[in-house]
Amino acid sequence: MQLRNLGAALAALVLVSSAGADIENDLRTVLKFGPRVTGSPANEQARSYLEAQFRALGYDTRREAFSYPRFDDLGSDLRQGNQTLSGRALEGSTGGEVRARAVRVPGVGTPEDFRAVNVRGQVAVVARGQLSFLQKAKNALAAGAAGLIIVNNEAKELQGRFGERVALPVLAVTSTTGAALRDGQALELRVRVRDGEVRGVNVVAFKSGVARPELLFGAHMDSVFRAPGANDNLSGTVAVLELARRAVNTPLAARSFYVLFDGEEDGLRGSRAFVQAHAPLVQGLKAMFNFDMVGVNVTPLNVTGERRLVETARQVAGLPGSFPADSGSDQVPFDQAGVPTLFFHRGLDANYHQPGDTLADPALIRGAVDAALSIADVVLKASVPAGHSGP
Structure with missing residues (x-):
């Protein structure tokens, strides 16, 4: 696709969402599994469902396993x-x-x-x-x-x-x-406690043939013990799936990875494992966008991260933002590896890490996706040399 058409295509994606019902279905389906603690049956059920959604859209997926020691209350x-x-x-x-x-x-x-x-x-x-x-x-x-x-x-x-x-x-x-x-x-x-190894599994989705993405959209799919994790962080997980859904068969999909990280609640385990395992890929990224708690409007959607990306978010999406990168979610290992990052969030709600974390607003999730697509448009334009005619 010509560069002049890239912005128009992505702008159309921002304005037209085919996923209103899909977001709601994603939320309902995954919440039924229960708290998605890494290593639990519910965590695996959620991963299988989400992986199937990516595949139904035409993406290839792969699972990347890692392990780490963990203390569990039984x-x-x-x-x-x-x-x-x-x-x-x-x-x-x-x-x-x-x-x-x-x-x-x-x-x-x-x-x-x-x-x-x-x-x-x-x-x-x-x-x-x-x-x-x-x-x-x-x-x-x-x-x-x-x-x-x-x-x-x-x-x-x-x-x-x-x-x-x-x-x-x-x-x-x-x-x-x-x-x-x-x-x-x-x-x-x-x-009743147990010390032992736990196995986490990241899900990576991408278009066939995409080996060196320029953008990576990520969110953690695990939650904490007893917390269904609707806002933290099914909202971010569904946002990444929605981005993939709306970008399918566009230049954005041909230049992106979509990653659902496991083990975030145990210390950013999945994102750290990914960065460690994929050093050349990570170094080639123009940006990493991370979504965590975007389904409850404690504060209006805002961003933190690399200065240039924050300023772009302010200009094209009207988002408040600050820098440097926030230190609490899966963008951190990427930031530490030198990748420009942008963290989308709406603040800590009253049910953070509690059994009452059962609600996330599809409209707010959609708003985060709209903003991310607008910013991605600018990032991709900036990364294509003048006269380049391909995606």
Whole structure:
């Protein structure tokens, strides 16, 4: 296609969406699988569905597996009387079951706070705050506690890590659960954990024959434990699929890769694995666009990233933006490898990493795709030398 026709073709894609119903169907279908924790059956079900959608559009796909060590909570809780209360083991905790009394520790769990009560052989209950989780646990161990419960300062599940192995069963609970724990009441603390290797799998979609893409559109498809992940990050996943759907049989598809990363929630594992495995390909990219949490309008759609791309986004899509690149999602390994990146997001919603993350607005996802297509048009024009007549 002539360069003068490239902009017109991409502009038409921005204005015409054939995917309104498709986005809604994608959201409904994948959400039914449940939380997409890397290595889980739901994660594989989602990957198979999404891979099939790319293939139905005429894209080739390949799976790229990687592995890494991970700490897993296998279903920890505590029992008090006839009540079973949920909680989550802190990463680094030892597994085990403890039957003892609950002893509320005053303050935030300093050594002085522990000396004010007798927790020897008991389950210490301490509030979150001021001290690190690790220091609270070490103070509990020094005081002779058989187990530890850390109470969050809000009615949300607490996920955290020690940074090293702690020889104590430790459970984090919400403020609501913490308020129900009565001092001196007998309870059973059950911390069930596993340390081991987890297998992640990225999905890469591309047009046949495309080996050195100029653009890469990415999003992570995994979610966290107990969170269905509609906004974080099925919204971004569906945005990438929608981009592929709207770009099919255009010059954009012939110059792009579409990648669904796994293991983002465990430390950007999938994107790091991709960058490491494809150094020449990555170095040839003109830009990497990443989509994370674009389905809930906490703030209007905005971008962070490389200065030139942010300025382009401001000019052609009217998006607020800032630089340098944001440090919290899959664009980071690409940015660190020297690739210009642009991160599309709408802020952290109230259900971030919570069981209530069940809603994403197709219109907002479509808006992110519209903006990305406008910006991609400019990036591709700039990357084609004068007089070049091919895509």
